[in-house]
Amino acid sequence: MKRKLFLVEKNRIKKFFLKKGLISVIGGFVFFLFLISSSGNAMAIPSYARQTGLSCSACHTIFPELNSFGRQFKLNGYTLTGIKTINQTRKNKKGGERKVLKLLRISSLSAMFQTGFTHVNKTIPGTQNNNIEFPQQLSLFYGGQITPHMGSFIQVTLDASGTFGMDNTDIRYANRSKGKIPFTYGFTLNNNPTVQDIWNTTPAWGFPYTSSGVAPTPAASPIIDNLGGMVAGLGGYGLINHLFYFEFTGYGTAQLGINMPPDATATGVVKGIAPYWRAAIQHQWAKSYVEAGTFGISVKTYPSGVTGMTDNYTDLGFDLQYEFMFKKGQFTLHTSYVNEKQTLNATYASTNSQNLSNRLNAFKIDGSLFLNTGINFTMGYFNTTGTEDNVLYGPANIPNSNGIIAQFDYLPWKNTKISLQYTAYNKFDGAKTNYDGSGRNASDNNAIYLQLWFLF
Numbered sequence: 345m346k347r348k349l350f351l352v353e354k355n356r357i358k359k360f361f362l363k364k365g366l367i368s369v370i371g372g373f374v375f376f377l378f379l380i381s382s383s384g385n386a387m388a389i390p391s392y393a394r395q396t397g398l399s400c401s402a403c404h405t406i407f408p409e410l411n412s413f414g415r416q417f418k419l420n421g422y423t424l425t426g427i428k429t430i431n432q433t434r435k436n437k438k439g440g441e442r443k444v445l446k447l448l449r450i451s452s453l454s455a456m457f458q459t460g461f462t463h464v465n466k467t468i469p470g471t472q473n474n475n476i477e478f479p480q481q482l483s484l485f486y487g488g489q490i491t492p493h494m495g496s497f498i499q500v501t502l503d504a505s506g507t508f509g510m511d512n513t514d515i516r517y518a519n520r521s522k523g524k525i526p527f528t529y530g531f532t533l534n535n536n537p538t539v540q541d542i543w544n545t546t547p548a549w550g551f552p553y554t555s556s557g558v559a560p561t562p563a564a565s566p567i568i569d570n571l572g573g574m575v576a577g578l579g580g581y582g583l584i585n586h587l588f589y590f591e592f593t594g595y596g597t598a599q600l601g602i603n604m605p606p607d608a609t610a611t612g613v614v615k616g617i618a619p620y621w622r623a624a625i626q627h628q629w630a631k632s633y634v635e636a637g638t639f640g641i642s643v644k645t646y647p648s649g650v651t652g653m654t655d656n657y658t659d660l661g662f663d664l665q666y667e668f669m670f671k672k673g674q675f676t677l678h679t680s681y682v683n684e685k686q687t688l689n690a691t692y693a694s695t696n697s698q699n700l701s702n703r704l705n706a707f708k709i710d711g712s713l714f715l716n717t718g719i720n721f722t723m724g725y726f727n728t729t730g731t732e733d734n735v736l737y738g739p740a741n742i743p744n745s746n747g748i749i750a751q752f753d754y755l756p757w758k759n760t761k762i763s764l765q766y767t768a769y770n771k772f773d774g775a776k777t778n779y780d781g782s783g784r785n786a787s788d789n790n791a792i793y794l795q796l797w798f799l800f
Contacts, residue, residue, distance in 0.1 A: 389487040391451070391452045391453060391454040391486075392422065394427070394450055395426070395427060395489060396417075396426045397426030400759060406714050406753060407761065408549065408553050409553075409676060409712075410542060410543075415543070418514075419518065419528055419542055420530075421489075421516035422487065422516065423489045423492070423518065425489055427448065427449060429447060429448055430445065430446070430449060431447075443492045446491060452486050452488035453486055454484075454485045454800065455483065456483040456484075456799065457479055457482050458479060458480045458482075458796075459476070459795070459796055460556060460794060461474070461477075461794045462474070462477070462557075462791055462792070463792045464788075465790040466785075475558045477504040477558065480504050480557055480795075481501055481503055483511065485497070493517055493518055494515070494517045495515075496513070496516070498515070499511035499512060504557050504558075510600065512534070512535065513533075514534045514539055516532050516540075517531045518530035525585050526586055527582060527583070529583075530581055531578065531579065532593065533576070533577070533578050534576070535576050535598060536548055536572035536573065537572075537641050538568065540581075540591070543635055543663065543678075545637075545663035545664065546639060546663060548572070551708070551710040551712075551724050552724065552751065552765060554763070555767075556791055556793040559793065560789040563737060563738070563743065564743030564745070564773070565704075565706065566684045566706050567641070567645075567659060574598070575595040576595065576598035577620065578594065579591055586628075587625060587627065588623075588624075588625055589622070589623065590622065591621065592620070593620045595617065595620060595641070595643075596618070597614040599613070607649070608648075609649075610646075610648070613646045613649075615644040615645065615646060615654050618641055618643040619642055620639075624636065624638075624663075631669045632667065633667040634665070635663075636662075636665075637662070637663050637664075638662050638663070639661045640658070641657075641658075643656070645657070647696075653690040654689060654690055656686070656688075656689065657686055660684075661682040661683075662681050664679050665678050672716050673713065675711070675712070676712045676714070677710070678710050679707075680707070680708050680709075681706070681707045682705070683703070684704040685701070685703060686702040686703070688700060688701070688736075691736070697735050699736075702736070703731045706727075706728045708724065708725070708726045710723065711724075718755035719752075719753070719754055721752060721753075723749075724748065725746070725749075726746060726747060730744070731743075742775075744771050745771055745774075746771050747769040747771075747772075748768050749767050750765070751763060751765040751766075752765075759800065760797070760798050761796075762797070763795045764793075764795075765792070765793040766791070767793070769786040769789050769790060
C-alpha cells in the first residue's frame with residue numbers, strides 16, 4: 345500500500361508539471377541515448393568526455409558500470425578537466441591567490457534518447473502486447489564542473505507517458521587533504537538515496553540498469569528503492585587512504601507539485617529527517633578489485649497528510665563488488681541484500697494492512713563478462729521474500745517474487761549500445777501459478793526487451 349502511494353504521488357507530480365509547462369531539473373547516474381533513422385539511468389554523459397578529453401572507456405567497461413578511474417572521478421565531484429577554462433582569482437589577506445571562477449569553455453550539456461520494444465509472454469488482460477516505447481526516455485543533462493571543487497549531474501526527462509519530470513541529481517563539493525594519509529572528502533546534495541554511490545550494487549545503479557517500462561513487475565520492494573524524486577538530502581562523505589569509504593546523509597520531503605508547505609492533501613510525506621548511511625572497504629590489485637560494504641536508511645512517512653501516526657521503515661543492506669581484468673576484457677560480479685523492517689502504525693490503524701509489523705528481504709546477484717570487442721553477457725538472479733499480509737499485498741498474500749534476467753549487449757561504438765534482455769519469473773507476487781486469483785501465472789509475465797541506446 346505504501347509503495348503504491350509513492351508511485352501514485354510521483355505520477356501526479358509529473359502530470360502537474362506537464363500541465364504547467366514546467367521542467368524539473370535534476371540528475372543521476374544516466375547516459376544519453378539518441379535514435380537515428382532505423383537504427384534511466386547511467387552516469388557517463390558525453391559532457392564528461394568533452395570536459396576531460398577522455399573516451400567513455402576511461403571511466404567505464406560498459407556503461408553505466410564504473411571502473412576504478414570512474415569511481416574516483418565521481419568521488420572528486422566530476423571536476424577533472426582536460427580543456428581550457430575561463431579563470432578568475434582573488435588575492436587573500438596573506439598575499440596569496442584564491443581561484444573564484446573556473447568555467448569550462450565548452451557547454452556541459454548532453455542529451456539522451458532511449459527507445460525499446462517489449463514482448464510479454466502472455467498479454468495482460470485488457471492491454472496490447474508488443475509495445476514500442478518511443479521514446480522510453482528523452483533527457484537533457486548538465487554534467488561536469490561548476491566551480492573549483494564543485495560539479496554536478498543534473499537531468500531533465502521526458503518519459504514514455506509524455507510527461508516531463510524530475511530525474512536523479514547529484515551535486516557535489518569535493519576536496520583532498522594534504523596529509524601523509526590520502527583523504528578525499530566532500531558533500532553531496534541529491535534527490536535519491538544511493539544515487540550518489542560510486543558502486544553498481546545499490547538500488548539507484550544496480551543491474552538491470554535499464555528495463556522495460558511496460559512489462560509487469562512485482563509489487564513489493566524496499567522503500568529505499570522508491571524514494572527517488574520524492575526527497576532531497578544533504579550529506580558528507582570521505583575516502584581514507586583509498587581504502588575505507590563512509591557517508592552520512594539526511595533526507596527530507598521534497599515533492600514538487602503539491603501544496604507548499606505540505607498539508608492534509610499530501611501523500612507519502614517523510615516526517616522530519618530520514619538518516620541514510622554508507623560504509624565500504626575497497627582494494628585494488630594489479631588485475632583484481634573488490635569492495636564490500638553496508639548501507640541503509642530509516643524513514644518515517646505519513647500515508648496521507650502531515651499529522652497523526654506514521655509508517656516506519658528501516659532498511660539495512662549489504663553489498664559486494666568484484667572485478668577481474670584480463671587481456672581481452674573484464675569479469676564483474678555484483679551482489680546485494682536488503683532487509684527491511686516495517687512498523688505500519690498508520691496503515692494498520694486504518695485497516696490497510698493485516699499486520700502491524702512486517703519484514704521484507706531483497707537479494708540480487710549478477711555476473712557479467714565484457715569483451716573488448718564490444719560484447720557483454722550478463723546473468724542476474726533476484727529474490728524478494730517477506731511477511732504474509734493479505735491486505736497490504738492484495739490477492740498475493742506473500743510478497744514472494746524471484747527469477748532471472750539474462751542480457752546481451754553489443755557496443756558497435758563506445759557511445760552506442762544495443763541490448764537484448766530476457767526476464768523469466770519463477771514466482772510473482774507470492775505464487776508460481778494463479779498468483780492474482782484470476783488464473784495468471786508467474787511465467788506469463790516473462791518478457792523480452794530490445795533496446796537501442798545512444799549518447800551524444
